[in-house]
Amino acid sequence: MSGHFIIPKKYYQFTFIALLILTIFTVLISRVDLGVLNTPVAIGVATVKAGLVGAFFMGLRWERANLIFVFGAIAAMVLFFLFTFIDLAYRGAITDEVSQPYGYKSPVKVTEKLHHSSSEKMDRH
Amino acid sequence: MKNFITEKKGILSWLFTLDHKRIGIMYLVSIFAAFALGGFAALILRFELLSPDKILLTAKQYNQMFTLHGAVMVFLFIVPSIPATLGNFFLPLQLGANDVAFPRLNLASYHIYLLGALFCVASIILGSVDTGWTFYTPYSTSTDTAVIMMVTGVFILGFSSILTGVNFISTIHYLRAPGMTWFRMPLFVWSLYATSIIQVLATPVLAITLVLLMIERVWGIGIFDPAIGGDPVLFQHFFWFYSHPAVYIMILPAMGIMNEVVTTFCRKNIFGYAAIAYSSIAIAIISFLVWGHHLFTSESEVAATIFSFLTFLVAIPSGIKVFNWIATMYKGSIDLKAPFLYFLGFMFLFVIGGFTGIFLGALAIDIHLHDTYFVVAHFHYVMFGGTLYAFLSGMHYWWPKMFGRMYSEFMAKIAFWLIFIGFNMTFFVQFIMGSKGMPRRYYSYIEEFQIYHQISTVGSWLLGVGFIVMLVYLIQSLRSKEQAPDNPWGALTLEWTIPSPPQYHAFEKTPVVDKGPYEFGVEKP
Amino acid sequence: MNNIQSLTKKGSFYLPENISANLGQFDILFYVIFWLSVILFVGLLIFGFFFIISGKRQQDDQLAKKQITHNVKLEVIWTVIPTLIVIIIFFWGFKEYLIMRTTAPNALEIYVSGKKWFWEFTYPNGKKAIDELVVPVNQPIKLIMSSTDVLHSFYLPNLRVKRDVIPNRYTVMSFESAKLGNYNIFCTEYCGDQHSNMKAILKVVDSDDYTSFLNEVDFDESIPLSEAGANIYVKKGCNACHSVDGSNMIGPTWKGLYNKNREFADGTYAKADEVYLKESILYPQRKIVKGYQNVMPSYQGLLVDKEIDAIIEYIKELSK
Amino acid sequence: MQQIQKRKLPHYFNNAHQEFEAAKLGMWAFMAQEILFFSGLFVAYGVFRYFNPEMFIYASRLLDWKLGFINTIFLIISSFTMVMSVYHIQHNNRTKSLVNLTATFFLAAVFLIIKTFEYKAKFDHGYYPGMLFSGEGAFSSLHIFFGLYFTITGLHALHIIVGMVLIAWLMVRVWNGTVSAEYFTPVEMVGLYWHFVDVVWIFLFPLLYLL
Known part of the structure; x- marks a missing residue:
C-alpha cells in the first residue's frame, strides 16, 4: 500500500505536462465540427484527463x-x-405523448415564435 | 467501578464527548423524541379521519400534519434509527475496537443531526410544510408554506447520514480485532457495511435534489417547474433515486439485528452465514436500480417495464434472508424472551410487507394500487413492522448491556401484544380499503370507507397505549437499583465479553478472534 | 345526488367491481398473487410455529439439538423457485399493462383538464362539463389529459386505470367500459387543500343517451334567472370554494356580495357590481381580494353569457 | 517556522499506518459522495441538452471560452502545485511545501476572480439566473441554460472557496509544525479534495464552454 511509499517527482511532472497538452487539444478539437461525434470526443478527452489526475496526482494507480x-x-x-x-x-413510444409548446409565464420575455424546433421534434414522436 | 455513563458528570461532558457509546445514547434519546413527535402527529391524523368531515383540523392543517408525520418519521427517526443508535454503540464493540475510526467526525455528525432537526422543527413553527414528505414539484415550488426551511433541515440531516456512513466504512475496514476476518464478523456489522455504502452513495443525490428544489423555488431557473420549460417527472427521478435506496438504509440494519437475536435465542449457529452476508451486499447494489417503481403512472412504458423486472429481482435476497432465519430456528433451543418475541413479530409483519410488495411490483396491479391506502399499508408493514420491530428487538436485546439494568419481562410481553394487535388492526384494514380504491393523503373520503377508517383509528389508539406502556417499564428499569448480569442471554459476540455498562475504554487488551461469531457448542479454546 | 355505484358493496372482497371490457384478467392476476402469498405465508407460519413448539428450551444454557450451518441443496431451491414464480408474475403483469396502455384506433377522444380541485371535460363537439365524464358503453375511450397548475392523477377504480396529469404536457389514458351506471373518479396525486374533494362522476350510458347529452343545452329558459344561477352554482363547482351562508371559504362568500365595497391585494378599491363580477368570473387573476389566494381558475369558455348573467342574478338574490 | 511538534497516536489505532489508511479510505468514501453530488448536476445538464439541443449549442457560443480556457489552465497548475506541496512535506522540507501551498491558494483566488468577471459579463447582457432573466436570445428556453450554468458553476465555486479555506488551514499547520513527514495526512487529504474539484472543472469546461 502506498502509505509511506512516496510517489517519485517525475510522475507528477509528466502528468502535469500531459494535462496541459490535453487541455489545448480539447480546445483545438472543439474547433473542428465532427457533427454527432462532438460530445463523445469532448467527454472522452475530459475522461482521459480525469483519469490522469486520478491515477497519478491522487495516487489511485497504487491503490x-x-x-x-x-x-x-x-x-x-x-x-x-x-x-x-x-x-x-421512450416517452410517447406506446401512448403518444405530446409536449405542449412552452407556455411561458411572466419571468421570460418571449422573443422568438413560441413553437421552436425542439418541441416540434417532440411532436413528431 | 466507573463505566462510560459515570465516567464524567455534567451536560457538557455528554454534548462534547468523543466516546461512540455516549454518542449512541444521545442519538437514542433524540430518536425517541422524534418518534414521539411523529407518532403524536400520526394519532392526530387518525383521529381526524374518524369521520369524512372536520373534527379537529381544516384541510390545510391536515395536509401539514401528514407532511409533518412523514418528514419527521423518515428523516428524523427511521433513517438514523438503527445505524446511529445501536450501530454507533455496538459496531466498535462487536469489532473489538475501542472507538469508531473518526470520533470527532462522529460527534460532528450528531451535532449536524441536531442542527437539521432544529431547522425541521423551526419550519413547523413558521407555518409547516403541506407538500407531503416527497416535496413533489410544481406544488412544492408554488405553495406558500415554509418549504425552504424544511428542505434546508433535510439537506443538513443528509450530511449527518453521510458522515455516519463514512465513519462506519473506515471502522469496519481498519479497526477489526486481530484474527477477525471478513467472514468472522457478526452479521449485524455486515448489514451496517451494506447500509453505509448506500448512505454514502445515495444521500448526496438527495442533497443535490433539495438544492435544485430550493434554487427552483427562489429563482425559478425552470428545470422542475413545467410552466417555464422544466419537467416535474425529472424531479421524481431525482427524488426517488435517493429515496428507494433510503428504504434499504432503513431495512438492512434491521435485518442485521435479526441475525443477532435469532442465533442467541435459539443458541444455534446462523444457517447460511455467507448467503446472508452476500444478500446484504446484493440488496445494497440492486437497490440503486429499482427507483422507477414509484413512477409507474408517470414515466414512459419502456422504463416502467425495466423497473418492474428489476423490482422483482430485489425481492429475492430479502426472501433468502427470511428463509435462512426460519432455517436457523429449526432444531434450535428456543427461549421466548421479549427480543425473540419482537423477532417473531418482525418475521410475521415483514413477510406480509414483502408479499404486498410483490403485488405492487406487478405493473398492471400497481397501476390500480398506486397512491392508494394499499401502498400506505405496504410501507407501514415494511417500515413499522420491519425496521421498528427490529429496532425494539435490538433495544431490548442490548438494553442490559447498554445500561446495566434489566427491564421487567412481564411488562415487555404486555407491550408487545398491545403493539402487535394495535398495528395489525390499524394497517391490515388499510390493505382492504386501498385495493377498493381509497386514495391516500385524503382529508375527507366517501361514506363507504368510514367503517374502515374507524377500525384503523381505534387500532392506532391501541398502538399509542402500547408505546406508553413500553416507555413506562423502560424508565422503570433505569431507576431500578439491581445490576443486570454481563451476559444475560449467553451470546458469543464480543460486546458480551465486557462488563455490562462498558467502561469508557471498553477493551483493556484487544481481543483475539479465532472462530465465527455464532459458534455455539464449540468448546472455548 | 346521482347514485354512484358503491366501491365496497359491489365487487369481490378486495376489489371494486371490474366494469372494464378488456381488463378481465386483472382480477384473476390479483387473486393468483393473493392466494400464492397466503399459501407461502401460512406455510412459513406453520414451520415457525412447529419449530418453536419442538424447540422449547428446558433448562437454562441448553444448546440447540443440532448445529446446522448450511445446506447448499436447500439454499439453491429456495432461491431458484421464488425467482421463477416472480418472473412469471412479472410477465403476466406486463401483458396486462400493455393492454391497459394501448389505445384502440377507433377510440373516442375526450380532453381532460385537471385544475386545482375540479376536472373539466371537453367533448368532441366542444361541449364542456365539470366533474362529469359521460361516455357511451362498449366504446373505447381515449382521454388526452393535461393540468393547468400542479400534478394531478386521474383514477378510475372500477376500470383499474390511472394516469398522472402533468402541466404543460399531454398524457394519454384509454379504457373501455362494458357496463352502464355511475362510477367514482378520484384525484390520486397530492395537489393541495381540496385534493380530497377533486372527485368526478363517470356516467356510462348507451350511445343515444350520449348523443342527447352532447346536444343538451345547460340552460333552460323556463325557470327564473336566479334559480338557474343556483343550479349553475352547484353544477359548475362554485360551491367548492364559495359559500352562500356568509362563511368565507377558499373564496369570499356570495351572501351580501352585490354592490359591496371590495378592497384588493394591491390596495385599490371597487364596488362589486355586474362588471366586476363578470370580470372576476372570466379573469379571476386581475383583481384579487385582500386576504385570499390567487387560485381561482378562469371560467372563460366554461360558462356562456346567459349562465354568467344567471349567476350574477343569483348573487343579487342572495344580497337582498 | 516553529519546531515540529510530537504527536500522540489516538488510543484506538494501534499504528500510524493503520490510521493513515483509515483516513484515506474515509476521504475516498467522501469523494464518492462528492461524485454523486455533482452527478445530479451533470444529469440535469444532460436532460436539458436532450430536450433542447440547438439552444445549448447557441447558448454556449454566448460564453467566452477564452476565460474558461485560462481558468482550466490555472486549476491544472494549482493541482500540480498542490501535489508538489504534498511531495515536499513528505520529504520534510517544509518551506518548499509552504511555498507551493501559497501558490495553490493564489491560483484558486485568481480562478474565482476570473469567474466574477465572467459573471459580470453575463449580468451585463441581462442573463440573470431563472426568474430575473431578461436577456435577448434566439431561443425562448435560453433561461434554462443560464439557470443551469449559474447553478453548476456556482456550486463548483463554492467548493473552491471551501478548498481555499482548507488550504489556508493547512498553511497554518505547516507553519506551526503540527504537520511534518511523520504525520502528513491532512495535506494528503486536502490534496485529494483539491484534485477532485479540479477534475469536476475539467469536465465542466468542455461541456459548458466548447460544445
Missing part, C-alpha cells in the same frame, strides 16, 4: 481497497444517467 469507491460512485452515476434517459427517450 487497491479504495478503488471500489471510485468505481462504485461512477457506476451509480452511470445508472442514474441510464435509467433517467430510458424514461426520457
Whole structure:
C-alpha cells in the first residue's frame, strides 16, 4: 500500500505536462465540427484527463481497497444517467405523448415564435 | 467501578464527548423524541379521519400534519434509527475496537443531526410544510408554506447520514480485532457495511435534489417547474433515486439485528452465514436500480417495464434472508424472551410487507394500487413492522448491556401484544380499503370507507397505549437499583465479553478472534 | 345526488367491481398473487410455529439439538423457485399493462383538464362539463389529459386505470367500459387543500343517451334567472370554494356580495357590481381580494353569457 | 517556522499506518459522495441538452471560452502545485511545501476572480439566473441554460472557496509544525479534495464552454 511509499517527482511532472497538452487539444478539437461525434470526443478527452489526475496526482494507480469507491460512485452515476434517459427517450413510444409548446409565464420575455424546433421534434414522436 | 455513563458528570461532558457509546445514547434519546413527535402527529391524523368531515383540523392543517408525520418519521427517526443508535454503540464493540475510526467526525455528525432537526422543527413553527414528505414539484415550488426551511433541515440531516456512513466504512475496514476476518464478523456489522455504502452513495443525490428544489423555488431557473420549460417527472427521478435506496438504509440494519437475536435465542449457529452476508451486499447494489417503481403512472412504458423486472429481482435476497432465519430456528433451543418475541413479530409483519410488495411490483396491479391506502399499508408493514420491530428487538436485546439494568419481562410481553394487535388492526384494514380504491393523503373520503377508517383509528389508539406502556417499564428499569448480569442471554459476540455498562475504554487488551461469531457448542479454546 | 355505484358493496372482497371490457384478467392476476402469498405465508407460519413448539428450551444454557450451518441443496431451491414464480408474475403483469396502455384506433377522444380541485371535460363537439365524464358503453375511450397548475392523477377504480396529469404536457389514458351506471373518479396525486374533494362522476350510458347529452343545452329558459344561477352554482363547482351562508371559504362568500365595497391585494378599491363580477368570473387573476389566494381558475369558455348573467342574478338574490 | 511538534497516536489505532489508511479510505468514501453530488448536476445538464439541443449549442457560443480556457489552465497548475506541496512535506522540507501551498491558494483566488468577471459579463447582457432573466436570445428556453450554468458553476465555486479555506488551514499547520513527514495526512487529504474539484472543472469546461 502506498502509505509511506512516496510517489517519485517525475510522475507528477509528466502528468502535469500531459494535462496541459490535453487541455489545448480539447480546445483545438472543439474547433473542428465532427457533427454527432462532438460530445463523445469532448467527454472522452475530459475522461482521459480525469483519469490522469486520478491515477497519478491522487495516487489511485497504487491503490487497491479504495478503488471500489471510485468505481462504485461512477457506476451509480452511470445508472442514474441510464435509467433517467430510458424514461426520457421512450416517452410517447406506446401512448403518444405530446409536449405542449412552452407556455411561458411572466419571468421570460418571449422573443422568438413560441413553437421552436425542439418541441416540434417532440411532436413528431 | 466507573463505566462510560459515570465516567464524567455534567451536560457538557455528554454534548462534547468523543466516546461512540455516549454518542449512541444521545442519538437514542433524540430518536425517541422524534418518534414521539411523529407518532403524536400520526394519532392526530387518525383521529381526524374518524369521520369524512372536520373534527379537529381544516384541510390545510391536515395536509401539514401528514407532511409533518412523514418528514419527521423518515428523516428524523427511521433513517438514523438503527445505524446511529445501536450501530454507533455496538459496531466498535462487536469489532473489538475501542472507538469508531473518526470520533470527532462522529460527534460532528450528531451535532449536524441536531442542527437539521432544529431547522425541521423551526419550519413547523413558521407555518409547516403541506407538500407531503416527497416535496413533489410544481406544488412544492408554488405553495406558500415554509418549504425552504424544511428542505434546508433535510439537506443538513443528509450530511449527518453521510458522515455516519463514512465513519462506519473506515471502522469496519481498519479497526477489526486481530484474527477477525471478513467472514468472522457478526452479521449485524455486515448489514451496517451494506447500509453505509448506500448512505454514502445515495444521500448526496438527495442533497443535490433539495438544492435544485430550493434554487427552483427562489429563482425559478425552470428545470422542475413545467410552466417555464422544466419537467416535474425529472424531479421524481431525482427524488426517488435517493429515496428507494433510503428504504434499504432503513431495512438492512434491521435485518442485521435479526441475525443477532435469532442465533442467541435459539443458541444455534446462523444457517447460511455467507448467503446472508452476500444478500446484504446484493440488496445494497440492486437497490440503486429499482427507483422507477414509484413512477409507474408517470414515466414512459419502456422504463416502467425495466423497473418492474428489476423490482422483482430485489425481492429475492430479502426472501433468502427470511428463509435462512426460519432455517436457523429449526432444531434450535428456543427461549421466548421479549427480543425473540419482537423477532417473531418482525418475521410475521415483514413477510406480509414483502408479499404486498410483490403485488405492487406487478405493473398492471400497481397501476390500480398506486397512491392508494394499499401502498400506505405496504410501507407501514415494511417500515413499522420491519425496521421498528427490529429496532425494539435490538433495544431490548442490548438494553442490559447498554445500561446495566434489566427491564421487567412481564411488562415487555404486555407491550408487545398491545403493539402487535394495535398495528395489525390499524394497517391490515388499510390493505382492504386501498385495493377498493381509497386514495391516500385524503382529508375527507366517501361514506363507504368510514367503517374502515374507524377500525384503523381505534387500532392506532391501541398502538399509542402500547408505546406508553413500553416507555413506562423502560424508565422503570433505569431507576431500578439491581445490576443486570454481563451476559444475560449467553451470546458469543464480543460486546458480551465486557462488563455490562462498558467502561469508557471498553477493551483493556484487544481481543483475539479465532472462530465465527455464532459458534455455539464449540468448546472455548 | 346521482347514485354512484358503491366501491365496497359491489365487487369481490378486495376489489371494486371490474366494469372494464378488456381488463378481465386483472382480477384473476390479483387473486393468483393473493392466494400464492397466503399459501407461502401460512406455510412459513406453520414451520415457525412447529419449530418453536419442538424447540422449547428446558433448562437454562441448553444448546440447540443440532448445529446446522448450511445446506447448499436447500439454499439453491429456495432461491431458484421464488425467482421463477416472480418472473412469471412479472410477465403476466406486463401483458396486462400493455393492454391497459394501448389505445384502440377507433377510440373516442375526450380532453381532460385537471385544475386545482375540479376536472373539466371537453367533448368532441366542444361541449364542456365539470366533474362529469359521460361516455357511451362498449366504446373505447381515449382521454388526452393535461393540468393547468400542479400534478394531478386521474383514477378510475372500477376500470383499474390511472394516469398522472402533468402541466404543460399531454398524457394519454384509454379504457373501455362494458357496463352502464355511475362510477367514482378520484384525484390520486397530492395537489393541495381540496385534493380530497377533486372527485368526478363517470356516467356510462348507451350511445343515444350520449348523443342527447352532447346536444343538451345547460340552460333552460323556463325557470327564473336566479334559480338557474343556483343550479349553475352547484353544477359548475362554485360551491367548492364559495359559500352562500356568509362563511368565507377558499373564496369570499356570495351572501351580501352585490354592490359591496371590495378592497384588493394591491390596495385599490371597487364596488362589486355586474362588471366586476363578470370580470372576476372570466379573469379571476386581475383583481384579487385582500386576504385570499390567487387560485381561482378562469371560467372563460366554461360558462356562456346567459349562465354568467344567471349567476350574477343569483348573487343579487342572495344580497337582498 | 516553529519546531515540529510530537504527536500522540489516538488510543484506538494501534499504528500510524493503520490510521493513515483509515483516513484515506474515509476521504475516498467522501469523494464518492462528492461524485454523486455533482452527478445530479451533470444529469440535469444532460436532460436539458436532450430536450433542447440547438439552444445549448447557441447558448454556449454566448460564453467566452477564452476565460474558461485560462481558468482550466490555472486549476491544472494549482493541482500540480498542490501535489508538489504534498511531495515536499513528505520529504520534510517544509518551506518548499509552504511555498507551493501559497501558490495553490493564489491560483484558486485568481480562478474565482476570473469567474466574477465572467459573471459580470453575463449580468451585463441581462442573463440573470431563472426568474430575473431578461436577456435577448434566439431561443425562448435560453433561461434554462443560464439557470443551469449559474447553478453548476456556482456550486463548483463554492467548493473552491471551501478548498481555499482548507488550504489556508493547512498553511497554518505547516507553519506551526503540527504537520511534518511523520504525520502528513491532512495535506494528503486536502490534496485529494483539491484534485477532485479540479477534475469536476475539467469536465465542466468542455461541456459548458466548447460544445
